[in-house]
Amino acid sequence: MSAPPGLILSNLALDFAGRAVFENLSLLIPAGKCTALLGPSGVGKTSLLRIIAGLELPVAGSVAATDGAPLPGRIAYMAQHDLLLPWASALANVTIGAKLRREKPDFERAAALLARTGLAGRECALPHELSGGMKSRVALARTLYEDRPIVLMDEPFSALDAITRARIQELAAELFAGRTVLLITHDPQEAARLAHNLLVLAGDPARLAAPLAMAGEPPRATDDPILLQTQGRLLRALSAEAPS
């Protein structure tokens, strides 16, 4: 993997059904760090992530890498659902990117990644034979197999129960360390556990509050005083923006 660049978002604007979702949105996402983006539902978090991933076009503005190189081919994307292909084994799901690009899949590396996510021996299992947590682990291994310096995550663990979510969060923090990660989440605790920097997107049209830098390295313990304090601050900020 090449050295991860940061992301420069310049004057982004997006409309939805004639309404401005956000305007003149500018931001620097630091290289090699995890940045969490929080905000109320419908504020445009997922749209922003999709614009960065190249899946949607903004009305105005641009997204660029801090190293000036083009972004396509350097971004891995994890959506809200695991998006595993139900007809393919865990191993085939991990290597699907290679198949789609007509490359020869590296099954040894894929099996090693599955083992790293705790799924050794389940290479041949189909998604319906795996639990929700296991499916998230396969999705993590698939994202790692792509070996991209930038990782975009759109609430990838929101469907998991609390215990499984905590375990997968730790695993994700360990596996994606050193990459430029933008994590969208509704959960202040998840954001405070995993991120180096926190952003709140709120308002109509939405605007970004000043970034909040977290001390220490993620993943933080759930009873870490800094985490609890930040979680409280985030909850207050989000409550103030939520419609009554």
Add this chain to the structure above:
Amino acid sequence: MRVLRPFITCAGFIAAWWAFTRLTAIPSFLLPGPPAVAAALWDQRTLLFWNSLTTLTEILLGLLIGTALGATAALAITASATLQRWLMPILVLSQSIPVFALAPLLVLWLGFGLPSKITLAVVIIFFPVTANFSDGLRRTTPGWHDLAQTMGAGPLATLLHIRLPAALPALASGLRVATAIAPIGAILGEWAGASSGLGYVMINANARIQTDLMFAALAILVTISVTLYSVIDHSLRRLLAWAPEAA
């Protein structure tokens, strides 16, 4: 119990049929009882066996060709919007022509042999397979498209590795409908003009008021249809065990 249920239903139907013929004393040329039909099945076993083989061949070849053509057409109209604009009206038009009207024409053009019957079965099968499969190909989960795009996949690779397998349960639905209606095509073709087949046996038996033989041929046709449907349904369930909607 699940295995026995169809046999119990079948036995109940035969018992009711038998009771009806005994109690009403209906003439056997109008409605023969089960013993008369069983006797016809045994007495005419050679005739019925060879003519069943003809009908079965027509059904199987019709299914094979109709499914292959239907699936190919679905892939073509999915891959090309231009083809879709040209082909869809023709497909819909083909369904508005009554098959009963088409059968004599096909016999006239293709003769009394297998080709006219297979073509009629193909005409009947083609639309449900194309419609179901193209619908499945269009309804791919949007997240999979996003995933493929961020992974650098081209349209053809996305079609082959994601959209096509994702549409297999829809193709299976089309195939089930096709299996259920394929015998109609074959029998209609035989009624319009044939030198062999269960439809040919039925037409001849009807003309000679051999109602028991007609019922015997009908019983074999029902057995072939139900067996074929069961085999295909069971195979599809096993092949598509990953798709809850196909089970």
